[in-house]
Amino acid sequence: MSGPEGPVPAPGLRARVWRAVREGNSVVVTLLAMFASVIVGGVLISVSDKATIAASKYFFSYPWDTFSAAWHATSRAYLALFEGAIFNPSSLATGSISTILYPLSETIVNATPLILAGLSVGIAFRAGLFNIGGQGQIIFGAVLAGYVGFAWHLPVGVHVLVAVLAGLVGGALWGGLAGWLKARTGAHEVITTIMLNYVAYYALSFLLSVQGFQRPPYQQAISNQVDANARLPHLLGPDLRVHAGIFVALAAAWVTWWLLERSTIGFQLRAVGANPNAARTAGMSVERSYFLVMLVAGGLAGLAGAMQILGTNSAITQDIDAGIGFDGITVALLGLGRPGGAVLAGLLFGALRAGGVQMQSRTGTPIDLVVVIQSLIVMFIAAPPLVRAIFRLRSRDRAGIGSELAKGWNG
Amino acid sequence: MSPESSTEVIAHSSPVAAGPAELPQTTAARVGSAAGLALLGLVAVLLLGLGANPGAAAFELSSPSASLQIPIIRVPARGTAVALGALVLVLSGWQLAHGFRRRGRRRALAVSLVATLLAFLCWAGSGTAGTVIDMLGLLQNTIFLAVPLVLGALAGVLCERSGVINVAIEGQMLSGAFSAAMFATLAHNLGVGVVAAMISGGLIGALLAVFAIKYLVNQVILGVVLNVFALGVTGFLYDALMQPDQNTFNSPALFAPVRLPLLGELPVLGPLLFDTNVLVYLTYVLIAVVHVGLFHTRWGLRTRSVGEHPRAADTVGINVTRVRYRNVIAGGLVAGLAGAYITIGTVGAFTKNISSGKGFIALAALIFGRWSPLGALGAALLFAFADALQTVLSIIGTPVRIPSAFLAMFPYLATIFAVAGLVGRVRAPAADGQPYVKS
Numbered sequence: 001m002s003g004p005e006g007p008v009p010a011p012g013l014r015a016r017v018w019r020a021v022r023e024g025n026s027v028v029v030t031l032l033a034m035f036a037s038v039i040v041g042g043v044l045i046s047v048s049d050k051a052t053i054a055a056s057k058y059f060f061s062y063p064w065d066t067f068s069a070a071w072h073a074t075s076r077a078y079l080a081l082f083e084g085a086i087f088n089p090s091s092l093a094t095g096s097i098s099t100i101l102y103p104l105s106e107t108i109v110n111a112t113p114l115i116l117a118g119l120s121v122g123i124a125f126r127a128g129l130f131n132i133g134g135q136g137q138i139i140f141g142a143v144l145a146g147y148v149g150f151a152w153h154l155p156v157g158v159h160v161l162v163a164v165l166a167g168l169v170g171g172a173l174w175g176g177l178a179g180w181l182k183a184r185t186g187a188h189e190v191i192t193t194i195m196l197n198y199v200a201y202y203a204l205s206f207l208l209s210v211q212g213f214q215r216p217p218y219q220q221a222i223s224n225q226v227d228a229n230a231r232l233p234h235l236l237g238p239d240l241r242v243h244a245g246i247f248v249a250l251a252a253a254w255v256t257w258w259l260l261e262r263s264t265i266g267f268q269l270r271a272v273g274a275n276p277n278a279a280r281t282a283g284m285s286v287e288r289s290y291f292l293v294m295l296v297a298g299g300l301a302g303l304a305g306a307m308q309i310l311g312t313n314s315a316i317t318q319d320i321d322a323g324i325g326f327d328g329i330t331v332a333l334l335g336l337g338r339p340g341g342a343v344l345a346g347l348l349f350g351a352l353r354a355g356g357v358q359m360q361s362r363t364g365t366p367i368d369l370v371v372v373i374q375s376l377i378v379m380f381i382a383a384p385p386l387v388r389a390i391f392r393l394r395s396r397d398r399a400g401i402g403s404e405l406a407k408g409w410n411g
Numbered sequence: 412m413s414p415e416s417s418t419e420v421i422a423h424s425s426p427v428a429a430g431p432a433e434l435p436q437t438t439a440a441r442v443g444s445a446a447g448l449a450l451l452g453l454v455a456v457l458l459l460g461l462g463a464n465p466g467a468a469a470f471e472l473s474s475p476s477a478s479l480q481i482p483i484i485r486v487p488a489r490g491t492a493v494a495l496g497a498l499v500l501v502l503s504g505w506q507l508a509h510g511f512r513r514r515g516r517r518r519a520l521a522v523s524l525v526a527t528l529l530a531f532l533c534w535a536g537s538g539t540a541g542t543v544i545d546m547l548g549l550l551q552n553t554i555f556l557a558v559p560l561v562l563g564a565l566a567g568v569l570c571e572r573s574g575v576i577n578v579a580i581e582g583q584m585l586s587g588a589f590s591a592a593m594f595a596t597l598a599h600n601l602g603v604g605v606v607a608a609m610i611s612g613g614l615i616g617a618l619l620a621v622f623a624i625k626y627l628v629n630q631v632i633l634g635v636v637l638n639v640f641a642l643g644v645t646g647f648l649y650d651a652l653m654q655p656d657q658n659t660f661n662s663p664a665l666f667a668p669v670r671l672p673l674l675g676e677l678p679v680l681g682p683l684l685f686d687t688n689v690l691v692y693l694t695y696v697l698i699a700v701v702h703v704g705l706f707h708t709r710w711g712l713r714t715r716s717v718g719e720h721p722r723a724a725d726t727v728g729i730n731v732t733r734v735r736y737r738n739v740i741a742g743g744l745v746a747g748l749a750g751a752y753i754t755i756g757t758v759g760a761f762t763k764n765i766s767s768g769k770g771f772i773a774l775a776a777l778i779f780g781r782w783s784p785l786g787a788l789g790a791a792l793l794f795a796f797a798d799a800l801q802t803v804l805s806i807i808g809t810p811v812r813i814p815s816a817f818l819a820m821f822p823y824l825a826t827i828f829a830v831a832g833l834v835g836r837v838r839a840p841a842a843d844g845q846p847y848v849k850s
Contacts, residue, residue: 044644048651130631187830190578190631191778194771195823206816329635366650371643375636382633383626 026336029387033380036390038078041373045077045365046070077365084358085351098239103354105242109312111350113138115249116304117328118335118342119256120175120297124189125337126260127293128273133178133193134301134325136200137171141302142309143204144170146316147213149226149309159229160310164248167306168299174200175298176291183287189294197325205318215315223316232311245307250343252300257339259296269293301325330378349374441510443832448503448523455496455527459534463488464810468536469543472679481678488537492530499523524793539808549796549803550683555757557795558694559584559766562749563773564780564787565701570616570742571782572705573735574718575623576844578634580746581770582641583612587750589645592761593653595663601755604663605690608751609744615641616743620736627846638770646763653761663755666690690748690756697745702784714738718840721847731847746770775826782840794822 046052052073055065083089085107091099117134124131131137145167154162178196181187207213208221215224232243260266271279272289280286308320331349335341356370380387387393468488473481502519505511511519536544563580570577587608595604615637622628653661666688674685705711713734716724721731753769754761772794779793780786801815 044647048648130629132631132635181827181831185831187827187832191830192827194578195775195827198768198771198823199820199827202816202820205819206814209814209816326635326639329632330639333632333636366647368643368646368650371639372647375640375643378636379622379633379640382628382636383622385626386622 026384028393029384030334030381032387032391033377036380036387037373037376040376041369042070042074042078044369044372045074049073073363073365077359077363077369080359080362080365081352081355081370083355084362085355098237101236101240103358105236105240106354106357107347107351108246109241109243109350110353111347112243112245112249112311113304113307113324114327114331114349114353115343115346116252116300116307117324118331118346119249119252119339120171120300120304121328121332122335122337122339122342123256123260123269123300124293124297125332126273127269127289128276129179129182129189129290129293129297131175131178131193131294131297131301132190132326132329133175133196133298134304134328135321136193136197136325137174137298137301138305138308138321138325139200139204140174141167141171141305142316142320143207143305144302145306146223146226146309149230150224151212153227154229156229159227160232163226163230163310164232164303164306167302167309169302171302171305172295172299175301176295178298179291179294182294183291189290201318204316204320208316208318221318226310226314230310231314232307241312243307243311245311248303248307249346252303253339253343256296256300260339265292301328304328327374330374333378334381440832442507444516445503445507447828448499448506448519451523451527452496452499452503455499455530456493457496459527459530460489460493460496462810463492463534463537464540465489466537466540468533470532470536470546471543472546474547474682483543486533488533492533495526495530495533499526521789528796535804535807535809538810542807544803544807547679547682549799552799552802553792553796554683554687554691555795556798557791558691558756559749559752559769560773560776560791560795561694561698561788562745562752563770564776564791565697565784566612566742566744566746566749567774567777568701568705568742568782568784568787569714569738569745570619571777571843572718572840573714573738574721574840574842574845574847575619575735575739576630576634577619577739577742578631578774579615579619579637579641579770580749580773581766581768582634582638583615583743583746584750584753584766584770584773585638585645585764586615586641587612587747588753588765589648589750589761590747591751592661592663592754592759593648595755596660599664601664601666604755605748605751608754609747612745612747612750613740613743616740616746619743620739623739623846624732624735627848630844630846642764645761649761649763657760661760663759665759666756688756690752693748694752697748698784698788705784715840717847718842721842721845725847725849731849735847749773772822775822778839779822779826779829781838782843790825793825797821 046069049069052066052069055062055069059066083103085103087100088103091102094100117138120134120137121131145163148163148166149159152159152162174196175193178189178192181192182189205221208223209218211218213223215222232245232248234240235242235244235246258266260270268279268284268289269292271282271284272286276286279289304324305320308322308324309316313320327349331342331345334345334348335343352370352374356367359365359369360367466488467485468491470484470486472484499522502523506516506519532544536542563584566580566583567577590611591604591608593604594607595601598604619630619633619637622633623630649661668687669689669692670681671685675681677685703711705714713724713729717729717731717734724734725731749769750766753765758765773791776787776790776794780788780790797818801818804813804818805815
């Protein structure tokens, strides 16, 4: 939104901000989308709040009670969410550093796999593919990383590196399978990745009943414990869960950015995403790009699985994915498909997840509220004209993200 | 020329709108599908036939309480499985040498699948001497599991035949299941529950329609996000309302089975098809309505033409947007009904994520069934059969133990094979997923 070059003086900061708001650029639309989602979330909190329901029974004789009860319930829930995600003033009184940093640590722990899953969906996006297979790729990444983690016994330092790489390979294989099917047979990646998610899910449920993978005495569906050597080190002491995985995620974001924006492969991927026919005419192999990008996307999701098993948890269970595969889609959409955007969006949704836990335990507001807010944000962002219409911004004739990918099953 | 007669012209002149034209298969495609069938046949002969224990496989087709008893069928397991496999191999050989026509190919595939399944049952039944496979129970369970899949797939047919991809079937089912349980409890009336379920499924359908048609949002993204939304809202309301007070919000009655006169007395078919609850009968009706409607009425012709070539449909005066809105919302209503079946049709109370991926299996059935109502019905029955088989196999001892996880994978693997074109190619409606912007 920079002003025109040349003799015309650039407008002042206030004028520029005002114009951005009126025209609704993508940052403004994103912020307004969040605002609208939080409002809708507040409505949901209010209608399920006991005091508000009680007050609404005499709404017509004394409406103010209903509103104040709703406001009370909503603000309490959101305050708890904030204190659980960023900073809790009451922790200052304890004077312990780890208590003060606890919310931020939880936010980062939750954000780490989300960033990686968001990068995975985002890079596929840029090549014109839609990777819904995050769940399956995370499972396979976690399975391979976990297997290397508990079945091999390597020296300190080497073990964790090999285990992380194994996670990368596991995810890449599963993602690459979908890419290979797309390149070889034209099978739509949305269909194959959805189906491969379930295949991976049941493959894991089988593995968790196999001796050598399952933890003795073979009664629970849980894998062996990962060796201490293969665990990602904690960053701020044993009391806080934050681990070195966040550096892996940030490094992956940088590599993804470099790959997309600075490398020949990235140029080809973006060209294929923008217009496969033109890319083909220019001599690029569209099929090779499809396979390659799904390999990379799968690898990134596999890393998310590795972070889960080597950092946050220490054994594989049936729900190792924890919804991260699908949340990765919302992260990528909120991040507009860009690596930097995925980092920011991953941190935001990580904060929502971390804060949601506190909100539920302190105010009883179910954590599913976070899921609702998350999906609403993305729904609003996906349709900028809608946000502009709600907030009466000047309309611009532009469809939302992903509409350039609006192609059918046959596409 | 009146609008109606011109739509007729589209249907007859454009091979796409009337279904793929009868083109001879290419040699590669013919050999490929023959190889696929041969693989099935070899599995049946070598693994199932020769892998079966010597002895008989026994199948029971009537319940002990039925008035008309059918004697237990006993066949030599090995011989029967080999014979069934040989039949599949013969079909494969014919396909390789001469090539079936399109319809024949589908029949050959259906016969081969059924033959392989029967061979599988022979193999499974030969595991322990004296086992009798309760076929009636197995089939009843199949129907029971197939109903939500069939309804979900029909919802997909309605939506996608008009050109809007519906990945949100799962979310529509889930919200339907929630509303059915909640409103049937609040109103003490099952009918209210069904209506509420359909409305809430329809509301998600309406959201899908508005965002996809008016705001041109990518439909796959939208479907995924709507699923997450439905999961979040139902989970939130479950924890906030139902969990603390199950009696007020979450203790609906259940639809009782109604035995139809005469039809209900038939052996095998009676207890299987005509002694169930109203929602299942409604499903039968909907299958017929959607099939006949789609292929034999003006509405169906318009729907298909909008889904295949919206510009051509628009040119002859069909309101593309209106057709799509109607169909997407109608799909939502049907998926909501599937949700009602999950709670007040079978289980009763709602729990978090009670649809547990049934919407995605329905999507798989829709694709495996080539976007046609009867194809989707067949696929849904096949997938439900695989599901029902898990319980049976865990009771009887098969010659080699099969982990139930592999059977659970079957629908998804079958769909991957289908879209990858290993056993004949599936093709979506041409304009499926593409928003229409009038120029």
